[in-house]
Amino acid sequence: MGIGSLFKQKRKQQSKQKPAIEFDTDLKTNLDKNLEIIETMLEKPNDLVIRELSLGRPDYRCAVVYIDGLVDKPEINNNVIKNLQYYAEKQELPKNTNDLINEVEKELISTGDVSKGKTLDDVSFALLYGSAILYLDGIDQVLMLDLKGWQTRSIEEPVTESLIRGPREGFIENLRTNMMLIRRHIRDPNLRFKTYQIGRRSKKNLVVSYIEGIVHPDILKEVNRRLKTIDLDDAPESGFVEQWIEDSFLSPFPQIANTERPDKVATAILQGKIAIILDGTPFVLIAPLTLGNTFQSPEDYNERWLIGTFLRFLRYGAAFLAMFLPSLYIALVSYDPGMIPPKLAFSIAATREGVPFPAAIEAFIMAFTMELLREAGARLPKTIGQTIGIVGGLVIGDAAVQAGVVSPIMVIVVAVTAIAAFAIPSYSTTIAFRLLRFGFMLAASFFGLYGVILVYIMINIHIVNLKSIGVPYSTPYAPTFFHDWKDLILRAPIAMQTRRPAYMQTVDNKSRDKEKH
Structure with missing residues (x-):
């Protein structure tokens, strides 16, 4: 029997199935x-x-x-x-x-x-x-x-966002518990929780949290409008909601933040942002999001301002290395070796002697291998995954060098790139940088430094045109809000941060009364 006949037979069987029973929506007296x-x-x-x-x-x-x-x-x-x-x-x-x-x-x-x-x-x-x-x-x-009484997970430290100094509690899969955790941080009578039901079949509860009198009404109205358009059978995780309401599904950059930390959500709400809590997941969404927010961590504020500023400088440097280092290696070695200091150039040439592949192929092989190891380590049990990631990287890197497939300098470049990517607090942003890295490497393979610069210009054009719930993604860089630069790359002392982010256009823009201090 052919495949076409099987499909016809299946359709006939489906047509013979009894239709769903329809019930009267009103209750009876009996x-x-x-x-x-x-x-x-x-x-x-x-x-x-x-x-x-x-x-x-x-x-x-x-x-x-x-x-x-x-x-x-x-x-x-x-x-x-x-x-x-x-x-x-x-x-x-x-x-x-x-x-x-x-x-x-x-x-x-x-x-x-x-x-x-x-x-x-x-x-x-x-x-x-x-x-x-x-x-x-x-x-x-x-x-x-x-009288709900199902088993729930106890409140524990978030696995994906661990801190050296900060609260040790994280969201769980229970909606009421997550709302309680936010109320413990914000005891303001103007804190609001607006409930929706999403999912045709699942009918899950989704809560929008904000502070009335701080949040901009237009941003709140736009979030509510987008949530009302959700038309899914089920939303098993908040990622489904994020993908539905984001501004551009073609962009590699996350336009809505997700977190397991109640203190991070509370801080965002106090800045005039909106939290979206979905029943059944510990990941709470925060909107809107800007590029600068992805480099911020709650730990920046728990330490003194000099330490917080230093950590942010490290993260911006790590982002540069995570995106540009392999492509710069390809461009300089293949097209512009004259830009490398002579001693370093001779050293790189000596290590590449006998390598059968050009620098571009060598870089792609090692970068792809590193991504495979990272993905395999994430999918395996925790103890085994860590072993696979460390031992696998060492063994494969050493074996590749000994076999003459890649040069030692290439192993160093890939290792530094991988370490730099882990320094970025936002996992979604890290994935975006990992994807863009291959774009830079491809451009460097064909056009050298000109290709790297062209791709960098294209990404900047994309970022300044990207929005998150109507808020420009590149703020406060462009449009420029100089007051917000106090909490951007620089983390100014707490006493100097007297206003909420200007780009949020909050109703109450003062975070504290300056005259009382």
Whole structure:
């Protein structure tokens, strides 16, 4: 049987499948009918628990419905079921249905977060999100009890953003816990958390956090507009949201920051930026983002200003080496050896004697090998990955030199380039520089230093045209905001930083009252 016949047969089988069952969105007054609908909709899964009870008198029934594993069962037993069973001894029921559901809500349910649901969509979402549903016979409303109790990871130090000096707590996969961590850092009554639901099927909660009275209204409006356009079945990680709302999906540069550190998010919010928190991931998004932000680390502010400034100079130097060093090696060795000091030129020529490849091919081989080792080390278990990265680099580099495939100076260039890339705080920016490095190397292979300069000009043109939520990516370099240069390459003393970033155009631009100090 041919492939075409198999596809036709599969289509016929799919056409014979029963269509999805459509349910009336309104709840019924009959308890048995409501329970039958919820069982049919979920196809009676093993983890669906339905506990029927008598309320007030033996002939009046109610039911508690929940998904086992998503709720806190001791809370349900102690604060819901026991209370309902105790009420059965009173033998009194209000005749009016509204009075009954209000009395149950106010007098019998000993849990804090209780809401009413009137549609099947309300019930299904709450049930699958870890709430218990209380059905009352004869009433077309339910009580939804927020009693989530699934297992969550404890608060730990972020793995991807470790600091020598700074807080040791990081976000986890629980949305409420992440919101709590931000509130612990910012105790401002103007701190806002606006909730969205994204994902046609997953219906995950997404929270936008900002401080009213600081954030620029137009930036907030634009973020909300973009979030409302998200149309996905599911967003398992905040990277899906980032890619959906970013300004240019063709740019290698990250336009929205991501972090696991609550202190970093709190600082960004106080600067007038917006945090986007997605349930199910420890990575929180920060928007907007500028190129200068990618070189900043929370540790810059935890140390004295001289140390912070020195560290930033190191990072900018590391970025230069990570992007330009291999291409400069290719351009100088292949096209402009006269620009190299004579002694160094003779030394490089001596080490390259017997190497069968030109400098460009040699550089591409070593750079590609280093990327393979880095990727392999990241995918293996932590202990094995570190061993593969270190031992693999040493063994392959030494073996390549001994075999005469590459020169020792090329191994040094690639090693310095790899180390410099790790000095950049933003992992997304590091990947961008790694990609651009190959572009510089290719240009240097064909045009020498002219090619490197041309690619550098093109990248600068791209950066000044790039935006993040409408904010120019190259600020405060261009457009120029000289006041913001106090916290750019230079990290000025804390006492001198009296205003929030000017490029954010915040409503309240003063971070402290200068006259009080």
